[in-house]
Amino acid sequence: MRVQPAAYILALTGVALVALATSLLHSHLGLASAALLFLLPVLLASVHGGMGPALVAAVAGALSFNFFLLPPRFTFRIDSFDHVISVVVLLVVALVTSRLATALKSREAEARAQAAASAEQAELAGLLGGDTPDALDRALALIGERYGSARLIAGTEPDASDAAFSSLDRSAAAWATNGAEATGHGSTALPASDWSFLPLAPGRPDGTALLAVARPAGGGTRTPTEAQQLQALARLIGQARDRRALDTERRARERLEDQDALRGTLLAALAHDFRTPLTVLGGEISALGGDPDMRRRALAEVQRLGAMMDDLVGAARIESGALRPAIEAVDLVDCIDSAAERLAPQLAAREVARDLPADLPLIAADPILLTHILTNLLANAGRHARAAIRISAMAADGFVEFHVDDDGPGVPPTLRSRLFERFARGEGGDRSGGSGLGLAIVKGFADAMGIAVAAGDAPGGGARFTLRLPQRQTARV
Amino acid sequence: MTRVLVVDDEPAIRRLVARVLERGGFTAVAVDHARGALAEVERAPPDAAIVDLGLPDMDGIELVAALRQRIAAPLLVLTARDATADKIAALDLGADDYVVKPFDGDELLARLRAALRRAGRAIGADGLQRHGAISIDAAHHELRRGDMPVALTPREFAVMEVLVAAGGRLVTHHDLLTRVWGPAHAGDTDYIRVVVRALRLKLEADPSAPTLIRNEPGIGYRLGEA
Numbered sequence: 112m113r114v115q116p117a118a119y120i121l122a123l124t125g126v127a128l129v130a131l132a133t134s135l136l137h138s139h140l141g142l143a144s145a146a147l148l149f150l151l152p153v154l155l156a157s158v159h160g161g162m163g164p165a166l167v168a169a170v171a172g173a174l175s176f177n178f179f180l181l182p183p184r185f186t187f188r189i190d191s192f193d194h195v196i197s198v199v200v201l202l203v204v205a206l207v208t209s210r211l212a213t214a215l216k217s218r219e220a221e222a223r224a225q226a227a228a229s230a231e232q233a234e235l236a237g238l239l240g241g242d243t244p245d246a247l248d249r250a251l252a253l254i255g256e257r258y259g260s261a262r263l264i265a266g267t268e269p270d271a272s273d274a275a276f277s278s279l280d281r282s283a284a285a286w287a288t289n290g291a292e293a294t295g296h297g298s299t300a301l302p303a304s305d306w307s308f309l310p311l312a313p314g315r316p317d318g319t320a321l322l323a324v325a326r327p328a329g330g331g332t333r334t335p336t337e338a339q340q341l342q343a344l345a346r347l348i349g350q351a352r353d354r355r356a357l358d359t360e361r362r363a364r365e366r367l368e369d370q371d372a373l374r375g376t377l378l379a380a381l382a383h384d385f386r387t388p389l390t391v392l393g394g395e396i397s398a399l400g401g402d403p404d405m406r407r408r409a410l411a412e413v414q415r416l417g418a419m420m421d422d423l424v425g426a427a428r429i430e431s432g433a434l435r436p437a438i439e440a441v442d443l444v445d446c447i448d449s450a451a452e453r454l455a456p457q458l459a460a461r462e463v464a465r466d467l468p469a470d471l472p473l474i475a476a477d478p479i480l481l482t483h484i485l486t487n488l489l490a491n492a493g494r495h496a497r498a499a500i501r502i503s504a505m506a507a508d509g510f511v512e513f514h515v516d517d518d519g520p521g522v523p524p525t526l527r528s529r530l531f532e533r534f535a536r537g538e539g540g541d542r543s544g545g546s547g548l549g550l551a552i553v554k555g556f557a558d559a560m561g562i563a564v565a566a567g568d569a570p571g572g573g574a575r576f577t578l579r580l581p582q583r584q585t586a587r588v
Numbered sequence: 589m590t591r592v593l594v595v596d597d598e599p600a601i602r603r604l605v606a607r608v609l610e611r612g613g614f615t616a617v618a619v620d621h622a623r624g625a626l627a628e629v630e631r632a633p634p635d636a637a638i639v640d641l642g643l644p645d646m647d648g649i650e651l652v653a654a655l656r657q658r659i660a661a662p663l664l665v666l667t668a669r670d671a672t673a674d675k676i677a678a679l680d681l682g683a684d685d686y687v688v689k690p691f692d693g694d695e696l697l698a699r700l701r702a703a704l705r706r707a708g709r710a711i712g713a714d715g716l717q718r719h720g721a722i723s724i725d726a727a728h729h730e731l732r733r734g735d736m737p738v739a740l741t742p743r744e745f746a747v748m749e750v751l752v753a754a755g756g757r758l759v760t761h762h763d764l765l766t767r768v769w770g771p772a773h774a775g776d777t778d779y780i781r782v783v784v785r786a787l788r789l790k791l792e793a794d795p796s797a798p799t800l801i802r803n804e805p806g807i808g809y810r811l812g813e814a
Contacts, residue, residue, distance in 0.1 A: 382668055383642070387598050389690035390666075394604040397693035398611055410692050417690045421669055437806075440778035442785060444796055445803035467796035469789055473781050478805035479672055583778065 118160025122168040125152030130175040137180055146201045149176050153205045157212035165209030173202040228340045231257070235344055239351035247348070254344060258337065259325040263348070264308075276323075277305065284308045287321050293345075296326050297338035307333065309342050311349030322348060374431045382424045389417055411456040418453075418490065422548040425483060426533065429555035436477035436560045440583040443467065443474055443504055443511060450485035458493050458500070466503040474511050475583040480556040487549040488515045488576050495519035495574060506582070513578040516569035530566050591632070592700070594618040595625045595651065596640040596666070605638060605666075608693035612700070622651040626658070633659050636704060638696075639683075640666040641674045649677045656682030662703035666691070672806050679760050679808065686758075702813070706755045719752045719811050722791075722800075738790055743768060743783050751801065751811050760808035784809065 129152055133145040140148075149172035157165030177187055181194045189195050238250045247263070254261040264284060276284070283295040287308035295304035309322045322345040327333060333341075393413040399406055428434045444467060451463065492500045496517035504513045522530060531554035533547065553576075557564045562580055569575040592614045596602045599620070606616035617634060619625050628634070637655055641648035648665065655663060665678045665686045675686050684703045687696055717724040723732050731738050731748055740748065746768040750759060766774045773779060784803070788795040799812045 379668070379671070382670065386668060386689045387601060391600045391604050393690045393692040394608055394696075398607065413690055413692070417669070424670060440781045441805070442781050442803070444788075444798065446805050448798065448803065449805050465796050469795050473778070473785075479670075482805040 115160055115164070118156065118164040119167055122152060122156035122160060122164040123171055125155055126168055126171040126175055128152075129172070130179050133176075134179045142180060142197065145180050146176055146197060149173070149201060150205055150208060153209050154212055157209040158216055161216065162209065162213045165213060166206070169202060169205030169209055172205055173198055176201055224336060228336075228343070231340065232343055232347060235347050236351075239347060246351075250348060250351075254322075254324060254341075258333070258341060259327045261322060261324045263311075264321040264323050280304050280306050280308075284321060284323065291315055293338070293342050295323075297333035297335070297341070307338065307341060309345035311345055311352060313342070313346065320349075320352070321345075371432075378424050378427050378431075381427075382420060385420045386417065389413060389420070393417075407456065414456055418486070419548070421483065422487070422552050425552045425556065426548050429552070429559070434480075434556070434559045436480055436556075438475050438477055438560065440473045441476045441478045441481060443471060443513065443580070446476075446478060446482045446485050447502060449482050450489050453482075453486055454489050454493065457490060461493055461496055462499045463489075464499065464501045466501065468505065470506075471504055472506050472511060473583040474580040476560050476562065476580060477556075480560060481562075481580075484553045484556050484562075484578070485515075487553050488578075491515075491549055491576070492517040492519075492574070501569075509582055511580045511582060513580055514569075515576045516571070516573060518569070518571060518573040520574075521568055521572060522566050522574045527566050531564065589615045590636065590704070591615045591617055591634045593625060593628055593634040593637040595620075595622065595637065595648075597621060597642060598640070601640060601666070604693075605696070608696055609700075611693065612697040614700075622647060622654070625651060626654060629655065629658050634661060636662045636664070636700060638664045638666065638700070639678075641671065641678060649674060649681065652678045652683050653681040660707075662700070662707050664696075664699060664703060675807055676760050676762065679758055680763060684757050702756060706757055709755055717749075717752045719755060720800075722748070722752060722811075724749055724752045733791065740787070740790070741783075743779075744787050744790075747780070747783050748787065751809060754810070756811050756813065758804060758808050758810040762808075764809060780809075 126149070129148050133140060133148055137145065153165055153168045153172060156168040174187070177189065177194075177198050178185060181189060181197065183190065189198065235250050235253060238253060239246050243249075251261045251263065279301065280295065283301040283304040283306065286300055287294040287310055290300075291310045291312065291314050292298075292300070293307065293309045293313070294300040295306050295308045296302055297307045305326050307324045307326075309324070311320045311322060322341070324341055393410060396406060396409045396413065447465070447467070451458065489500070489502075492515050496519050499518050501516040502514070503516070504511055506512075531550050533551040554564055557578065562578055565577045565579075567575045567577065590613075592609050594602060594605045594609070594616055596605065596618070597620050602618045602620065606618045609616040614636075617628060619628055625637070625639075637659070639648055639651055639655070641652075652663060652665060662684045663682060665675070665683045666689055667674055667678070667686050669688045678686060684706070685699050687699055715725075715727070717726065721734050724730075725732070726749065729742075729745055731740055731745060747764065750764055750767050761777050761780060762774050765776060765780055769776065769779055784801055785795075788798050788801055791800055792798045802810050802812045804810070
């Protein structure tokens with residue numbers, strides 16, 4: 112606390128006035144009342160000047176009481192033991208009063224400082240909470256006005272070419288960034304620096320930005336209270352910045368979701384437009400008279416067109432990233448069954464054998480995507496098989512290995528690497544061909560579900576397609 | 589004469605379905621929007637209805653719910669293969685079955701006849717629910733194949749009870765789980781898979797090629813034509 116001569120003079124003047132008044136009126140006043148009056152300047156001094164002036168007032172009051180009022184008056188001699196007690200009690204009461212009053216005063220001052228600090232934080236938060244783009248600049252201006260020129264340093268440390276910072280300042284900034292603690296002027300780390308460096312997110316050393324505040328103009332120093340307040344303000348800026356980053360991220364995500372939804376709607380509309388004429392075609396053909404065999408063949412072609420449409424929509428979904436597999440527990444038997452049923456017209460002339468153990472574990476997959484995969488693999492086998500298709504599966508160490516074998520010519524080794532690309536076809540033109548998208552869909556859907564796909568040779572010649580399906584870890588029911 | 593209400597905003601599909609129905613010996617009443625459908629139901633309740641769910645807006649689904657509130661007759665929906673959510677919503681709101689576009693006329697007629705047959709079914713005089721060779725005695729918690737009782741766990745029995753009561757109608761996973769395990773487990777398809785696996789071992793001739801308990805992947809279960 113600074114020395115305030117005025118407060119001491121005031122204290123002594125108060126004591127002198129009380130001494131004068133009590134001396135003049137001593138015949139009317141009792142000694143006890145006079146002694147109490149000497150407490151007044153102590154109280155006044157402690158409230159206005161604090162501890163020092165109050166102590167001076169207490170001692171001077173006790174001495175004056177003794178000198179001016181206690182008989183024998185105008186000497187410091189004290190005759191009776193009674194009066195010794197009076198002086199001592201006066202002194203003690205004055206001292207205690209001065210301590211109490213001073214404590215009260217400093218507490219009040221603290222409260223006032225805290226209120227001011229809180230008000231300042233609220234003011235800054237208000238500025239930062241605004242949605243205007245210059246909110247940050249205005250916040251920095253506010254700090255600059257009260258504490259000294261303020262700026263934000265993003266990245267690791269200020270540029271060496273920045274003339275505002277000396278090499279000492281740059282070290283302090285680097286330290287603040289790496290340690291995520293306050294450095295520079297007003298702190299314990301490199302306090303000789305001309306700037307205070309305050310991390311926006313203290314304790315979170317992730318290349319965090321800093322608030323740099325210059326030493327107060329005129330070469331003053333920063334009190335610990337002010338340094339603490341600056342740290343709080345830096346944290347506020349950090350929080351506002353984090354909130355803003357979250358907002359931006361959320362808005363970006365919402366935009367992406369909107370785009371996904373739009374793509375989904377477009378695909379659905381496209382598919383709808385194709386399916387309507389296909390449906391009419393299928394309906395009209397089934398109503399035609401004539402050769403039932405021809406009618407069945409025509410219907411199978413319509414079904415194949417429908418399947419191609421499904422493939423096209425599927426390919427577009429993979430391409431656009433609109434594929435969101437809904438993984439659940441799946442019984443492979445169900446998907447095989449559904450795919451086989453869908454392909455019944457195409458597979459009517461083939462012998463389809465199933466070798467699936469009764470204790471085959473459940474797998475984790477999107478049942479609809481998996482059924483589409485199986486449909487395409489079976490359709491592919493149906494196109495290339497001479498007479499027979501064999502479906503088999505077995506559990507193997509956290510996975511279920513699933514095979515579709517055919518007895519056709521097999522996949523030439525040269526084609527295997529690009530078999531799962533779009534529009535890859537067997538050599539010599541594939542007259543019985545599918546959309547050319549079928550295996551690409553298999554790969555795209557499988558990738559989305561974390562299922563490995565491979566093409567190889569079936570044990571008896573012909574092609575083998577293998578899926579490696581993750582087992583579902585199912586709790587007991 | 590069995591009257592079938594057809595609701596579709598595509599004139600070509602509307603004409604086609606009407607002609608297929610007439611070929612199958614039904615009388616078709618075709619309308620092109622939901623309001624017309626509801627007005628027609630007020631005027632003269634049909635014996636069955638076929639509703640196109642169309643694009644993924646909710647109109648078709650809402651119409652299914654509204655029709656189900658007004659009539660008990662079989663309700664079929666026409667939908668796209670990839671519109672899984674629509675299919676499930678329509679089934680849960682009371683549709684009896686769905687037919688995927690493109691379909692052919694014979695398939696549509698077969699589905700419609702099956703639905704009408706189920707609607708005409710009644711519990712036998714002996715109080716047993718039947719589906720082909722399977723009969724369910726709810727009072728004694730017993731399932732028989734022919735005359736032979738089959739030992740089932742309570743969960744297995746409960747699942748069969750729901751499926752047999754539906755009589756070949758598709759029951760969504762969600763619906764089945766809610767009814768047997770309770771609403772808290774409506775999403776736990778693991779449960780239903782395990783139980784159906786066990787049921788197939790007990791009831792199917794070849795559990796790897798089931799004909800009795802059929803699954804529509806991602807949608808639900810139905811009992812096969814017995």
